[in-house]
Amino acid sequence: MTARPKTKRGAARRKKILEAAEAVIGRTGFASSSIAAITQEADTALGTFYIYFSSKEAVFRELLLEMGQLTRRALTDSIREMPNRLEAEREGIRAFLEFVAARPSLYRIVEEARYIDPDAYRAYFSTFAAAYKQRLAAATAxxxxxxxxxxxxxxxxxxxxxxxxxxxxxxxxxxxxDHVVDEAFRFIRHGLEP
Amino acid sequence: MTARPKTKRGAARRKKILEAAEAVIGRTGFASSSIAAITQEADTALGTFYIYFSSKEAVFRELLLEMGQLTRRALTDSIREMPNRLEAEREGIRAFLEFVAARPSLYRIVEEARYIDPDAYRAYFSTFAAAYKQRLAAATAxxxxxxxxxxxxxxxxxxxxxxxxxxxxxxxxxxxxDHVVDEAFRFIRHGLEP
Structure with missing residues (x-):
């Protein structure tokens, strides 16, 4: 369980620890990442970690939630102006690939969740899939x-x-x-268009 | 490095240890799998492991090689009789899904290789992709x-x-x-057909 900080300073320290955890776990994997390495990366005392997170598993789950929110937001923003589903597919792939380029460590963390927290891993992709399914069904209709x-x-x-x-x-x-999006979309467009 | 056994009995013992490693690592993941647990599963002495494998990493790499060979064989066998690339795509997906159903632990081991042995992981999929690319290029031609x-x-x-x-x-x-193959192929066929 994670305590939500009540002050601005607390929120900033919590954020710094989260960013440090993303960097350390993304670099060396979950098993090799110690809480000491995370607090060192965050330039803070070891004890500070436990003010905000109860364990390494807790900070990992928090990173996973953040990854989900950020990816969904990036995808939603990218397709908001699209006139139809096919255009939305193209811009959705682009947004996803750009997100991976910008936050490679988050990608690795999500994939590693398969082993660290299998339920959270399934929930992560199932949440995505449920929303995606609805949009595809609406586009078919x-x-x-x-x-x-x-x-x-x-x-x-x-x-x-x-x-x-x-x-x-x-x-x-x-x-x-751009090239990957163009080629992937060429295949997807023909696969989906009426 | 792995010593290849010279006798039939040696080959059988080595195979038994590999199967035990597949079962244990597939069940609990690489980090939590001890060599003791593997030899216990194989119903053999701890020391026997080291006659055939130098380390847990070595047996893992061997499983990865085996997974690659088995998957390629299953796919090659499934598409041998297919009259064209589109039919081959459909039967290739079916063969892959049936292989995952038959050997779920090998699937998990391949995905975990991303963290245990990143070079072997890349090589695994790149070898597949190189052959696949050639077949798609030939089908386009x-x-x-x-x-x-x-x-x-x-x-x-x-x-x-x-x-x-x-x-x-x-x-x-x-x-x-069958349903997954039909629906996936519906999408793929339109995506690829001329």
């Missing part, structure tokens, strides 16, 4: 995309984004995001 | 599928299979593989 099982499609599209993010963003020093 | 970057497509298709395997096979007690 509106005639913007071809009919098909919206849940299976949601997971298939998430799988494309995740895998291209790992291969073409995390593994590359200078990712060519 | 033969007019069986639409033109497009064959490497990006290979990773996108691998991402679909991996993600659907986790969601609809690993997470389900009674996976409906």
């Amino acid at each position: 509106a005639g913007e995309i071809r009919a098909g099982d919206p849940e299976i499609r949601a997971w298939a599209l998430m799988g494309i984004a995740k895998t291209l993010g790992e291969r073409y963003v995390l593994w590359e020093d200078n990712p060519d995001i | 033969a007019g069986e599928i639409r033109a497009g970057d064959p490497e990006i497509r290979a990773w996108a298709l691998m991402g679909i299979a991996k993600t659907l395997g986790e969601r609809y096979v690993l997470w389900e007690d009674n996976p409906d593989i």
